[in-house]
Amino acid sequence: MLDRRLAEWIVAMLFAAVVGLVFQQISTDMTAQGIASGGPYNDAASYPRALAVVILIVLAANVGIRVLRSRSGAPQSGGISAHALRRPAALLSLFALYLIALGMVGYLVASVAVMVLTLLLCGERSPLRLALVSVGVTFGLSIVFGGLLDVVLPRGHFGIALPW
Amino acid sequence: MISEMLAAGAVLLATPQVIGLTVLGVALGLLIGALPGLGPLMGVVLLLPVALYVEPLAGIGLLTAVFVGGSCGGAISAILLRIPGTPIAAATLFDGYPMAQKGRAADALGIAVTASAIGGLFGGMLLIGFAPLLAAFATRFAPPELTMLGVLGLLSIAVVSKEDTLKGLLAGALGMLIATIGTDQLSTGYRFTFDSYALLNGFHIVSIVVGLFAVSEMVFQVAGSRLTEPARPEATRAGFGAVPLVMRHRFNLLRSATIGTFFGALPGAGGDVSAFTSYAVAKAAARPEEGFGEGAEGGIVATEAANNATCGGALIPTLALGIPGDATTAVLMGALLILGLFPGPALFENQPEIVGGIFLVYVLANVVLLVIGILLVPLFVHLLRIPKASLVPTILILCAVGTFALQSSVFDLWVMFGFGLLGVLLRCADYPLAPVVIGTILGPIVENNLRRSLLISRDGYWIFLDRPIAAVLVGLSALVIGAAVFGWVRSLRRRGGMAVTDPGTDDKVDHQR
Numbered sequence: 001m002l003d004r005r006l007a008e009w010i011v012a013m014l015f016a017a018v019v020g021l022v023f024q025q026i027s028t029d030m031t032a033q034g035i036a037s038g039g040p041y042n043d044a045a046s047y048p049r050a051l052a053v054v055i056l057i058v059l060a061a062n063v064g065i066r067v068l069r070s071r072s073g074a075p076q077s078g079g080i081s082a083h084a085l086r087r088p089a090a091l092l093s094l095f096a097l098y099l100i101a102l103g104m105v106g107y108l109v110a111s112v113a114v115m116v117l118t119l120l121l122c123g124e125r126s127p128l129r130l131a132l133v134s135v136g137v138t139f140g141l142s143i144v145f146g147g148l149l150d151v152v153l154p155r156g157h158f159g160i161a162l163p164w
Numbered sequence: 165m166i167s168e169m170l171a172a173g174a175v176l177l178a179t180p181q182v183i184g185l186t187v188l189g190v191a192l193g194l195l196i197g198a199l200p201g202l203g204p205l206m207g208v209v210l211l212l213p214v215a216l217y218v219e220p221l222a223g224i225g226l227l228t229a230v231f232v233g234g235s236c237g238g239a240i241s242a243i244l245l246r247i248p249g250t251p252i253a254a255a256t257l258f259d260g261y262p263m264a265q266k267g268r269a270a271d272a273l274g275i276a277v278t279a280s281a282i283g284g285l286f287g288g289m290l291l292i293g294f295a296p297l298l299a300a301f302a303t304r305f306a307p308p309e310l311t312m313l314g315v316l317g318l319l320s321i322a323v324v325s326k327e328d329t330l331k332g333l334l335a336g337a338l339g340m341l342i343a344t345i346g347t348d349q350l351s352t353g354y355r356f357t358f359d360s361y362a363l364l365n366g367f368h369i370v371s372i373v374v375g376l377f378a379v380s381e382m383v384f385q386v387a388g389s390r391l392t393e394p395a396r397p398e399a400t401r402a403g404f405g406a407v408p409l410v411m412r413h414r415f416n417l418l419r420s421a422t423i424g425t426f427f428g429a430l431p432g433a434g435g436d437v438s439a440f441t442s443y444a445v446a447k448a449a450a451r452p453e454e455g456f457g458e459g460a461e462g463g464i465v466a467t468e469a470a471n472n473a474t475c476g477g478a479l480i481p482t483l484a485l486g487i488p489g490d491a492t493t494a495v496l497m498g499a500l501l502i503l504g505l506f507p508g509p510a511l512f513e514n515q516p517e518i519v520g521g522i523f524l525v526y527v528l529a530n531v532v533l534l535v536i537g538i539l540l541v542p543l544f545v546h547l548l549r550i551p552k553a554s555l556v557p558t559i560l561i562l563c564a565v566g567t568f569a570l571q572s573s574v575f576d577l578w579v580m581f582g583f584g585l586l587g588v589l590l591r592c593a594d595y596p597l598a599p600v601v602i603g604t605i606l607g608p609i610v611e612n613n614l615r616r617s618l619l620i621s622r623d624g625y626w627i628f629l630d631r632p633i634a635a636v637l638v639g640l641s642a643l644v645i646g647a648a649v650f651g652w653v654r655s656l657r658r659r660g661g662m663a664v665t666d667p668g669t670d671d672k673v674d675h676q677r
């Protein structure tokens with residue numbers, strides 16, 4: 001179960017990591033470039049440093065309140081069951097695969113394949129609808145972006161593309 | 165000055181591309197607004213890459229029209245399905261759905277579209293009247309004032325947002341930090357680039373916005389159930405007979421449009437706050453026999469006039485000061501910046517024809533809304549039957565193609581994906597997403613003006629108190645922080661009290677927040 005409290009802790013750690021990264025970059029890379037000190041013109045580090053400090057203070061206040069609230073036993077609302085998380089996780093994995101496939105097999109093949117898989121993931125089982133939606137949307141967007149807006153969509157290693 | 169601006173804008177407007185894309189934008193906005201789970205923001209986000217490929221005014225016209233159409237479209241599903249297509253249409257449901265149940269669905273839809281269009285036009289009049297005045301006043305602003313204006317805008321959005329104030333502030337600060345990635349404009353040093361060529365210009369704002377809002381929304385949509393089941397709204401056809409019905413409530417219409425414009429101009433408030441407020445005011449002012457909550461025409465007039473007037477109101481600070489009122493206007497402002505148009509007093513001085521064009525395109529969008537909103541109702545009702553299973557992959561592919569189209573960059577696609585993951589995580593933890601985007605847009609403005617202020621200052625940070633307008637803005641920022649702390653302490657005490665008396669009520673408080 002991913003409840004809101006767990007998500008809040010993960011985000012809090014993410015913010016803390018971002019703050020840590022800001023200070024690490026200021027003390028290494030920016031110092032090496034000579035932009036971590038000096039006047040307002042040369043000092044490019046003071047602004048991100050100030051933001052990192054603000055984040056740290058607000059984060060500490062936020063975490064403090066969460067801890068106090070959890071000690072007082074106040075229940076937390078929200079939460080998504082592990083079962084309900086499967087489909088979102090699968091969708092994100094499919095989308096990541098799509099981004100990889102775009103460069104390899106090109107827009108047309110990757111889009112039709114990912115659309116069919118996403119439709120199946122969403123529970124669509126009608127072969128006609130699977131074919132119509134995936135091919136229709138892929139070609140429709142190709143016409144708008146490739147044909148009307150002159151965007152060269154990824155062709156992949158095989159150079160598969162519509163003739164515009 | 166205003167008439168010259170409008171005359172110059174009319175010349176730019178009178179092209180087939182601008183008018184055509186405005187009409188298309190209203191139709192797409194109505195459709196996207198009507199589909200539950202999407203809304204004007206999603207519409208603007210999805211069409212942003214397309215808008216960057218056409219003439220600047222045509223692109224801004226498309227996005228503005230989507231904003232206008234999307235703000236009204238939510239009423240269609242609220243009235244017919246009892247599911248508001250967008251949160252801003254939630255108040256329309258109170259009277260719209262009961263009216264449809266009484267066999268007056270066509271009247272309810274006609275009233276919603278007409279009130280939206282007239283409310284939007286009223287907001288447009290105030291936009292045309294007040295934005296140039298505000299911009300003229302803002303010509304006195306130098307770097308210290310512009311710095312504090314950005315800070316105040318972001319603070320207001322974080323504090324007024326419905327979610328936790330602290331989370332709003334964290335999200336805003338994160339957005340400002342994200343904006344520092346890349347080459348520093350003053351020192352030309354590299355910040356957080358990790359020796360990567362792709363990061364020299366930072367992240368593209370479109371990749372950020374599409375990932376945060378559209379990708380994360382699709383992830384949340386697939387977590388739902390019954391994705392393949394289409395909605396079954398009853399076939400309905402609205403008519404222009406709704407115009408006289410709305411005019412019967414002209415005082416309510418005017419008052420609601422005024423409330424909507426006011427809340428629109430207030431950073432952070434947005435269409436839902438204005439719709440609920442104007443509904444509450446209209447209900448309080450109504451006679452008991454009007455039957456608010458049981459299908460009152462006045463209820464629909466109040467909410468729809470207010471939420472579309474909000475669009476005009478939100479454009480006032482966006483165009484005149486360069487401070488977006490909400491996430492949608494932040495994306496619009498992002499589009500203006502990408503197109504090389506910098507909102508603020510300078511835009512009014514240097515490119516009055518663009519400002520006049522934006523004013524006119526907004527007015528045109530509302531006129532078009534009245535006509536096609538009523539004529540195309542049967543089409544939108546039919547399109548409501550599209551199941552979510554078909555929408556999710558379509559939108560994801562559109563996100564990918566649109567983001568790729570910006571710079572033909574695969575890196576942008578991965579940035580979009582990364583921000584999609586971030587959006588999912590932030591939403592799971594109840595963080596508002598709008599401050600991230602607004603922080604990303606306002607961040608460079610605040611930083612550059614802050615450093616310029618310090619460059620021209622003889623007393624360091626005291627420059628912010630030495631200059632009267634900057635000092636007032638510092639005072640207002642302190643007031644906003646004070647109000648947030650006060651509200652926060654009060655809510656903690658209330659929660660404490662509730663936990664003692666009835667621990668089970670906290671859930672309710674959390675949902676209402």
